[in-house]
Amino acid sequence: MKGELTVRVFNQEEYFTGMRERWNTLLRHSAADTIFLSWEWCWSWWKNFKQPNQVLFILEVTEEDKLKGIAPFYITTIPYLKSQIRRIDFISFGTVDAEYLDFIIEKGNERPVLKAVFDYLLDHQGEWNFIYLGEIPENAVTIPILKELASAHHLSIRSHRHDCAYVPLPDNFDTYINSMGYNFRKKLRHFTKRLEKGHTVEFIRTQSPENLQTDLESLFRLHQKHWQSEHFEGSFLNQQRRGFYHDMAGLFMENDWLRLYSLRVDGQYTAHQYAFEYNNKLFALQDGYDPDWGDKRVARVLRGYVFKQCIEKGLYEYDFLREISDHKRNWEAIEKYSIDFTIGRTNFTTRMYLNVPVYVKQFRKGLRKLIPVQVMNLRSRIKERRALKSLEEKIQQQEQTGDGH
Numbered sequence: 001m002k003g004e005l006t007v008r009v010f011n012q013e014e015y016f017t018g019m020r021e022r023w024n025t026l027l028r029h030s031a032a033d034t035i036f037l038s039w040e041w042c043w044s045w046w047k048n049f050k051q052p053n054q055v056l057f058i059l060e061v062t063e064e065d066k067l068k069g070i071a072p073f074y075i076t077t078i079p080y081l082k083s084q085i086r087r088i089d090f091i092s093f094g095t096v097d098a099e100y101l102d103f104i105i106e107k108g109n110e111r112p113v114l115k116a117v118f119d120y121l122l123d124h125q126g127e128w129n130f131i132y133l134g135e136i137p138e139n140a141v142t143i144p145i146l147k148e149l150a151s152a153h154h155l156s157i158r159s160h161r162h163d164c165a166y167v168p169l170p171d172n173f174d175t176y177i178n179s180m181g182y183n184f185r186k187k188l189r190h191f192t193k194r195l196e197k198g199h200t201v202e203f204i205r206t207q208s209p210e211n212l213q214t215d216l217e218s219l220f221r222l223h224q225k226h227w228q229s230e231h232f233e234g235s236f237l238n239q240q241r242r243g244f245y246h247d248m249a250g251l252f253m254e255n256d257w258l259r260l261y262s263l264r265v266d267g268q269y270t271a272h273q274y275a276f277e278y279n280n281k282l283f284a285l286q287d288g289y290d291p292d293w294g295d296k297r298v299a300r301v302l303r304g305y306v307f308k309q310c311i312e313k314g315l316y317e318y319d320f321l322r323e324i325s326d327h328k329r330n331w332e333a334i335e336k337y338s339i340d341f342t343i344g345r346t347n348f349t350t351r352m353y354l355n356v357p358v359y360v361k362q363f364r365k366g367l368r369k370l371i372p373v374q375v376m377n378l379r380s381r382i383k384e385r386r387a388l389k390s391l392e393e394k395i396q397q398q399e400q401t402g403d404g405h
Contacts (some may be wrong), residue, residue, distance in 0.1 A: 003063045005112060007120040011056040016043060019058075023104070026067050031110070031141050032102035035278040036092065040251035042072055045092040048244040053077045057088060057127075059120060061105075061113045069105040069113035075128060086128045093134040097244070097285070099164060099321050099338065101135040103142055110141050118149045130344035138337040150343050160340045165320040165333040173308045176332070184330045188304055191297040199265045203305045206260040212249055215260055219272040220245075223288030235286065245274070245286075252276060263302040270298040273306055281317040282310050303331070 010016070023039040035041060046056070054076045061069035078085040092098040105113045121128065136143060138161070150157040170176050177185055195201055206215045220236040227234035236242055252258035257278055263271040271289035275282050284306075289299040310318055320328045324335050 005068065005116040006062050007116050008060050008062070009120075010058045010060065013046075013056065016046070016056060016058065022067055023070065026070060026106060027104050029106050030104050031107050032100075032104055033279060034100045034102075035257060035276050035283060036098045036100050036135075037072065037102065037104055038278075040255065040257075041098070041248060042091045044244055044248040044251060045095070045097065046074070047247060048240045049092075049095055050074075051076070056091075058091075059117055061116050067106075068109055069103060069117070071103055071117050085130075088128050088131040090134060093132070095241070096322070097241075099135050099283075100137050101133075102137070102140050105142070111145050114142060114145050114149060118153060122153055125345060128345075130342060133341040133343065135338045135340065138339055143339065143341075146341060146343070156342075156344045158342045161337050162322070162340070163324045163335045163337055164322055165324040165328040166336060167307075167318040167320070167331055167333050169307075169311050169316050169318060171311070173311045176307065176311055179332055181330065187297075188300060192301050192304055195265065195296055195298070195301055200267070201301075202264040203302070203309075204262040204264055206258070206262065207253075209250070209253060212253065212260070213246075215262060215269075215272070216246060216249060218262070218269045219260070219274055219286070219288050221288075222269065222272060222290050223286065226289055226291050229291045249274075259306075261302060261306050263298055263305070265293065265296075265298065270296075271302040273302055275306070277315070280315050281319055282306070282315055283319045283321060285321065307331070 020039045020043075023042075027033050027037055027039075054074055057073040057075045059069075059071035059073060060067065061071075072091045073088050074091050076087045076089065078087060090098075090101040093101060103110075103114065103117070121131070133146070147157065170179070177188070180188070206212055220242060224234040224236050236245075249258050249260065257276045259273075259275040259277050259282060261273045261275065262269055269290075270293040272287060273284060274286040275284045277283075287299060287302075289302075307318060318331075320331075320333055324333060
């Protein structure tokens with residue numbers, strides 16, 4: 001880089017709303033270009049999930065007024081002992097929705113931009129205690145630089161690695177089907193043919209704003225119906241998440257990123273998949289199906305149709321996002337990894353806040369080995385009954401307020 005870098009911080013929502021074009025242009029020229037760093041995703045998340053104790057903390061790095069980098073942060077203030085802890089996070093981290101987060105930096109300028117960000121943070125240490133950089137892809141170019149800068153500035157750093165699942169897509173659907181295990185392949189074909197033979201089956205993609213509201217509400221309803229039949233709360237009991245999905249879907253539709261797929265059987269919605277297409281990849285975020293149609297395996301049939309369309313369009317990856325599982329391996333998913341980093345100042349309050357929960361967890365783990373199995377089982381049953389009672393009360397409250405539709 002030729003000129004001097006300038007770092008400015010912005011915490012006004014009005015400024016954030018006006019960054020769309022500049023933000024996305026920089027993202028397209030970065031090594032971290034993913035839909036979870038798009039302005040549309042970040043703004044929709046912040047609009048719906050922000051809390052009273054949270055403020056934007058967006059750092060812009062410029063060279064002679066040319067945007068070179070964005071640290072898409074927010075700060076949470078947490079009461080602790082007789083003091084306060086201020087935690088920095090990536091925007092959209094904290095609700096188990098996002099993956100593949102990172103700094104947005106013009107490709108090739110990662111080192112000088114990150115150094116400028118660190119210099120700014122160290123010059124303003126009174127504004128934060130620790131930084132939690134969650135969901136950075138393991139192969140991100142920023143990771144070795146982050147480790148080097150944290151060490152050079154004598155900041156504590158710890159990391160946690162977790163898996164994600166994705167499917168590299170071949171050139172044709174038959175090749176993909178034949179790569180599956182025999183039993184799963186046989187059952188997929190069987191359930192698909194049986195459903196098509198016995199019913200009128202429609203594979204639909206929502207493409208108009210006029211249908212978006214109805215189709216999203218159907219997704220919410222079927223998702224909740226399925227999970228509550230299994231005695232789980234479900235993601236869309238949370239009204240903030242519903243708002244997030246509505247706002248995000250509208251913005252994504254403007255860019256032709258939204259892929260809300262539906263399976264309609266005999267004129268009735270039976271399954272949905274909420275996904276995005278970006279950079280020739282499909283990201284599958286959420287789904288829902290009607291448990292009354294569970295024996296017809298409608299969710300599996302729908303996913304098969306989605307895979308077929310992805311391959312026919314020439315996409316080269318289907319991303320299941322967080323966690324690998326046997327279910328995902330049946331679809332030929334393989335692992336990749338993301339890293340969560342905690343970078344902290346070394347003062348007493350910060351060390352206490354970060355280390356005490358670790359010590360408590362280790363203590364409880366050791367204590368479990370000393371408690372008889374019968375006592376632990378009884379404790380688990382009591383907790384399960386309480387959780388079921390709490391879930392029933394939440395569902396009843398939602399129905400009474402008219403939010404259950």
